[in-house]
Amino acid sequence: MDHVKMCDMEFYGFTGCLPEEKEKGQVFVVTCDMGFEELPGARTDELSGTVDYSEVYELIKDIVSSSRGNLIENLAYRLVECVLGYSELISEVSITVSKPSAPVDGVFRTMETTITRRRGEI
Secondary structure: OEEEEEEEEEEEEOOOOOHHHHHHOEEEEEEEEEEEOOOHHHHHOOHHHOOOHHHHHHHHHHHHHHOOOOOHHHHHHHHHHHHHHHOOOOOEEEEEEEEOOOOOOOOOOOEEEEEEEEOOOO
């Protein structure tokens, strides 16, 4: 299986259970790993044989920045749905959403969730 991975993209969003998270927002970090049975562009060197990173980036940015849900798990699931729907070339997507400023009393680098689905599982 071939992969295209877009790592540590930072977006400002409003996902969270607490009122201040929905009002003030915070930074979310997203990694998107797209799996392909075969990535034709690896052989042909043509953009039509892969995904356009800038388009996938904008899809993810739009969802994260407009989301007003409670859970990063749901945000990750919706991102997986969107990316799988972007191109028939993509056979599997794994999305990790990290919340570095999660409202948890303690010392941590980030709180995160990862959702992975194959085409046909959604």
